[in-house]
Amino acid sequence: MSGLSLDATQLDRYSRHIIMDEVGPEGQKRLLDSSALVVGAGGLGAPVIQYLAAAGVGRIGIIDDDVVERSNLQRQVIHGDGDVGRPKVESARDFVATLNPDVDVDAYETRLDRDSADVLEDYDVVVDASDNFPTRYLVNDSCRLAGIPVSHGAIYKFEGQVTTLRPDGPCYRCLFREAPEPGTVPDCATTGVLGVLPGTVGCIQATEAVKLLLGAGEPLVGRMLFYDAMDMSFETVPYAKDPDCPVCGDDPIDSIDDIEYVDGCAIGAD
Numbered sequence: 001m002s003g004l005s006l007d008a009t010q011l012d013r014y015s016r017h018i019i020m021d022e023v024g025p026e027g028q029k030r031l032l033d034s035s036a037l038v039v040g041a042g043g044l045g046a047p048v049i050q051y052l053a054a055a056g057v058g059r060i061g062i063i064d065d066d067v068v069e070r071s072n073l074q075r076q077v078i079h080g081d082g083d084v085g086r087p088k089v090e091s092a093r094d095f096v097a098t099l100n101p102d103v104d105v106d107a108y109e110t111r112l113d114r115d116s117a118d119v120l121e122d123y124d125v126v127v128d129a130s131d132n133f134p135t136r137y138l139v140n141d142s143c144r145l146a147g148i149p150v151s152h153g154a155i156y157k158f159e160g161q162v163t164t165l166r167p168d169g170p171c172y173r174c175l176f177r178e179a180p181e182p183g184t185v186p187d188c189a190t191t192g193v194l195g196v197l198p199g200t201v202g203c204i205q206a207t208e209a210v211k212l213l214l215g216a217g218e219p220l221v222g223r224m225l226f227y228d229a230m231d232m233s234f235e236t237v238p239y240a241k242d243p244d245c246p247v248c249g250d251d252p253i254d255s256i257d258d259i260e261y262v263d264g265c266a267i268g269a270d
Contacts, residue, residue: 005029010102014056027214028056032102034213037061037123039112039139041088043193044129044153046078047202048209052127053096053103055210060096061123063108063116064088075195111135114256117142125212127205128152131187133179137265140165140172141256144247149219151208153201156185158194160201160227162220164208169221170241171248178264197229 006014006025010032017023017031036057038045041064052060068076068083068091076088083091089107096105110116112135120126120142128139128150136152143150143165150165152172165171204225211217226235243250246267253259259267 006032010056013100013102017055022216023214027216031056031210031213032058034125035059035061035123036125036127036209036213037063037120038127038129039063039135040129040131041076041078041092042066042072042129042131043075043155043188043198044131044202044205045092045127046076047199048127048129048206049092049096050078050099051203051206052209053100055206056100056102057210057213058102059104059106059123061106061108061119062089062092063110063112063119064092065109065111075193075198077199112138114138114259114261117256120148121146123148125209126150127209129202129205133185134261134265136172137179138256138261141247141253141259144171144252145254145256149212151205151212153205155188155193155198155201157188157191158197158229160197160229161224162201162204162208162227163224164212164219164221166212166219166221170239171245173247173267174242174245175224175239177242177245178266180264182263194229200227200229 014028017028018025034057036052038048041062066088068079068086068088070084078095079091087109089109093105093107096103126143126148128136130136147167152165153162208219211219222238224237246253
């Protein structure tokens with residue numbers, strides 16, 4: 001155990017991990033040496049950041065261009081009333097520093113776009129906690145080309161969904177080739193969202209990310225998990241790789257340079 005470089009404080013902090021055969025000191029050291037990028041520090045990103053930091057993922061990147069608003073506090077649990085008006089990445093970084101000094105935070109106060117997508121390649125796993133379709137498609141396409149796994153989540157009113165996009169499985173475009181027409185899917189500012197819902201969905205995303213970093217368990221690859229908070233029900237629906245998928249099919253793209261991540265985020269035929 002001494003060769004794993006876990007000090008006495010770490011042995012105490014992560015003791016409930018270390019005593020598990022599925023994790024152990026080797027797995028904990030692996031988490032401390034791992035990195036995860038969380039895209040979005042809002043409703044889904046908040047519990048993801050909280051639990052990845054608590055688990056001891058050694059480097060967490062957080063990318064978000066938004067500031068904390070008071071209406072966020074009903075569900076974005078890493079931000080407090082005193083953070084209103086601050087950039088979310090700064091508030092999130094301070095939260096992690098208080099929670100776990102083992103964790104380094106890379107804060108990117110910017111919107112993820114085609115020009116900044118290279119940052120995704122610097123991490124072992126990406127957690128898509130975004131709230132818009134252009135970002136979801138950009139994350140999917142970029143990470144698939146770079147061979148990086150993604151934990152995807154989305155929420156709507158009382159419902160949520162989670163799936164894991166691993167390089168050897170189907171991608172997001174196998175499920176949804178293109179985004180819905182703009183304006184056809186309202187956001188939570190229009191329809192509202194149950195405050196505890198992103199906590200449940202984000203925790204599942206964090207669980208998937210930790211499993212991917214540990215190489216343990218069966219992630220939600222080729223499976224979409226649907227959660228209905230009103231019925232308190234979970235349903236898992238399988239889906240397969242689409243041979244005609246423009247990103248992971250038989251004739252995939254080799255670059256995102258020509259893709260416009262607006263409206264339907266379509267990939268045109270050659």
